[in-house]
Amino acid sequence: MSKKICGYICKGCGIGDALNTAKLAKAAGEQGVKEFKEHDVLCSPEGVAMIQADVDAGYNALLIAACSSRVKTDEFAFGSQVLVERVSLREQVVWGLSEADEEDTLMAGEDYMRMGAIKLSKSEPPTPYQLEGEVAKAVLVVGGGVAGMNAALAAAKAGSQVILVEKEAQLGGFLGKMAKLGPQTPPYRALEDTKVDELVGKVSGLDQIKVYTGTTIDKTEGAPGNFTVSLSNGEQVRAGAIIQATGWLPYDPENLKDELAYGSNPNIVTNVQFEEKAKTGDLSGINAIAFVQCAGSRDQNHLPYCSAFCCLVSCKQAMYVKAANPEASVYVVYKDVRTPSQSEEVYREAQRQGVIFIRRDETYPSISGSGKLTLTTKDVLLNEQVDLEDLDMVVLATGMKPNNPKVVDAPLVAFGEDQEKAKQMTEEAKAQNEDWSILNLAYRQGPNLPTLKYAMPDSHFICFPYESRRTGIYTAGTVRRPMRVSQAQEDGVGAAMKAVQVIRAAEVGCAVHPRSGDETFPEFAMQRCTQCKRCTEECPFGAINEDDKANPLPNPTRCRRCGVCMGACPERIISFKNYSVDIVGSQIKSIEVPEEDEEKPRAVILVCENDALPVIDMAARMGKTWSPYFRFINVRCLGSVNLVWIADALSKGIDGVGLFGCRRGEDYQCHFIKGSEIANVRMSKISETLTRLALESDRIKVSEVGINEVETLMDILKSFQDTIDTVGPNPYKGF
Numbered sequence: 001m002s003k004k005i006c007g008y009i010c011k012g013c014g015i016g017d018a019l020n021t022a023k024l025a026k027a028a029g030e031q032g033v034k035e036f037k038e039h040d041v042l043c044s045p046e047g048v049a050m051i052q053a054d055v056d057a058g059y060n061a062l063l064i065a066a067c068s069s070r071v072k073t074d075e076f077a078f079g080s081q082v083l084v085e086r087v088s089l090r091e092q093v094v095w096g097l098s099e100a101d102e103e104d105t106l107m108a109g110e111d112y113m114r115m116g117a118i119k120l121s122k123s124e125p126p127t128p129y130q131l132e133g134e135v136a137k138a139v140l141v142v143g144g145g146v147a148g149m150n151a152a153l154a155a156a157k158a159g160s161q162v163i164l165v166e167k168e169a170q171l172g173g174f175l176g177k178m179a180k181l182g183p184q185t186p187p188y189r190a191l192e193d194t195k196v197d198e199l200v201g202k203v204s205g206l207d208q209i210k211v212y213t214g215t216t217i218d219k220t221e222g223a224p225g226n227f228t229v230s231l232s233n234g235e236q237v238r239a240g241a242i243i244q245a246t247g248w249l250p251y252d253p254e255n256l257k258d259e260l261a262y263g264s265n266p267n268i269v270t271n272v273q274f275e276e277k278a279k280t281g282d283l284s285g286i287n288a289i290a291f292v293q294c295a296g297s298r299d300q301n302h303l304p305y306c307s308a309f310c311c312l313v314s315c316k317q318a319m320y321v322k323a324a325n326p327e328a329s330v331y332v333v334y335k336d337v338r339t340p341s342q343s344e345e346v347y348r349e350a351q352r353q354g355v356i357f358i359r360r361d362e363t364y365p366s367i368s369g370s371g372k373l374t375l376t377t378k379d380v381l382l383n384e385q386v387d388l389e390d391l392d393m394v395v396l397a398t399g400m401k402p403n404n405p406k407v408v409d410a411p412l413v414a415f416g417e418d419q420e421k422a423k424q425m426t427e428e429a430k431a432q433n434e435d436w437s438i439l440n441l442a443y444r445q446g447p448n449l450p451t452l453k454y455a456m457p458d459s460h461f462i463c464f465p466y467e468s469r470r471t472g473i474y475t476a477g478t479v480r481r482p483m484r485v486s487q488a489q490e491d492g493v494g495a496a497m498k499a500v501q502v503i504r505a506a507e508v509g510c511a512v513h514p515r516s517g518d519e520t521f522p523e524f525a526m527q528r529c530t531q532c533k534r535c536t537e538e539c540p541f542g543a544i545n546e547d548d549k550a551n552p553l554p555n556p557t558r559c560r561r562c563g564v565c566m567g568a569c570p571e572r573i574i575s576f577k578n579y580s581v582d583i584v585g586s587q588i589k590s591i592e593v594p595e596e597d598e599e600k601p602r603a604v605i606l607v608c609e610n611d612a613l614p615v616i617d618m619a620a621r622m623g624k625t626w627s628p629y630f631r632f633i634n635v636r637c638l639g640s641v642n643l644v645w646i647a648d649a650l651s652k653g654i655d656g657v658g659l660f661g662c663r664r665g666e667d668y669q670c671h672f673i674k675g676s677e678i679a680n681v682r683m684s685k686i687s688e689t690l691t692r693l694a695l696e697s698d699r700i701k702v703s704e705v706g707i708n709e710v711e712t713l714m715d716i717l718k719s720f721q722d723t724i725d726t727v728g729p730n731p732y733k734g735f
């Protein structure tokens, strides 16, 4: 494309008062942006109209020097074929450097203009990736329980064809096995019918939903917009997206033999077994019964987490007993009653009906008896021992495990700091993976969705519910996290919306979040590939397969555009149209580095666009200021940082390089799963090289900062500045 470039400088928000705009334009001119216009308020309708008129006249590459790229995104968008590069003069210069002197502020402004201009000059408009052949538009739902059926209905309602695969002979899942449902409607006190037949009828009655019962998945191949799925009945179906709603497994009570005498008496049963009894039998013969909460939950030796449904279920089941025999003595022995939101009303209703709640501590009650049972516990509220005798039954309120193989993502774990622990976790995961699979993915990275510690196939539990680490494959309901029926209903709908979106994204050739709408994708200059496999192994999303000669085979519709592969590739042959090793390297090289005697050190800070950039913007907005010697450069993810950029910076005489990204670890919030971890490992490897070159490794700083951690950011910036002052000028300055 022939590029027609124009630059725009906004003089609003204090920019015009603080900076000499003619000098800024001159600096950008050195890097190829020769034409400039100024406006008092560029984001105003008049300012935008001025730019639009230029676009209409054929300008297709715009340098907009105004506020942060995170604001005014609608105003400064002119279609995907018009390149827009934003220079954050407001946040990163005028606000963030308000305490600096005029000369330093201008030097920073000029550097940001040069960096923006060179990036714009080297970027190309994207050509959206198009799958070969027709995009498959059907949504495949695996699992016909509450979440799966609601996902199927929601996708159908949104206009999609749906294929619903259920391994049992009929739809319904656990809902079909329940006697009653907890209250769903105000005032949330009365138990309700499950209405499972109605739900199954709705699903079965829709032509748009093709149901396969008694069927499992033999193989899943392909990518979003183009999955080919082989079913156990010998049929093959095509789907554009997949929702795994395979539900939960009860925690195995065999593990509770020691603690709660499970198996010693047939009247010690789990909540699931009791539900079955309630559905099929008569409870009127029960005169005394106790429910034991947290049976193997919130216990490091069993399930460490709270399933957040067992307290509600015990209240419901206690009410079954009271309904069958109002005179029955019903006890609930609990650690904490956890009945959030409207479930609280069920707890109150159970109390109103005479159910007695006894609070215990961490110690499990002792349960004994060969005929009638005795339960002994310490009531911590009354501080006395309680013996419940002549019990007909004891119900163990066990928790939920996801119905999913546990597969801790080995590369993710391997990037952890504690390598011994990483090895142990990987081994444990391998041991627990019973060699079974639900989706049987034909992916180079393995047949199952990667999981975190509890076999929940998570991607980013804070920002991206339903996401797995395999793009286009979503999870819904209790396979994702423990939840109750009403939440699983909503979950199914949420996942269905994600599935519909990813199919649309495959059609138009753009990314799903966090870079929603991005039409660039990694391009491989394959003639220089050495088949080292780093890109395949490090891609957090399993987007790259490989052939039998180890050539990478990218699947662009699986790709989230993080650039981790670009950072990994030692041959530097992976690039995006507007993000490449060359572009960022050129940005770094465009920074003016003053001579040593000017005593104006320089540090480049590569900031991840998901957490670090927003917190810098927030700090600026809050009136925080930092050293005028820092230069921030946005990167898609710290995992995309190629080591050559560090070399570029240091060989140019830049005194320090910072990498600021999201938090990592088991409770990570990295939007691309492991960017900060990868950056840490890569940087630890180059510190040896630095020492060999007589450069202090302190010049490189990798820091983690959460999106809301302004004070942490300020501390990190301050300490980095102190370090640079201490280590002194880069000896390569001036070479």
Ligand code: SF4
Binding pocket: 522, 538, 539, 540, 541, 542, 543, 544, 554, 558, 559, 560, 561, 562, 563, 564, 565, 566
């Ligand atoms: S950009 Fe990210 S998601 Fe895409 S192939 Fe590279 S590493 Fe994988």
Ligand code: SF4
Binding pocket: 524, 528, 529, 530, 531, 532, 533, 534, 535, 536, 550, 551, 552, 568, 569, 570, 571, 572, 573, 574
């Ligand atoms: S990292 Fe680069 S050189 Fe290695 S296999 Fe991937 S594309 Fe080829």
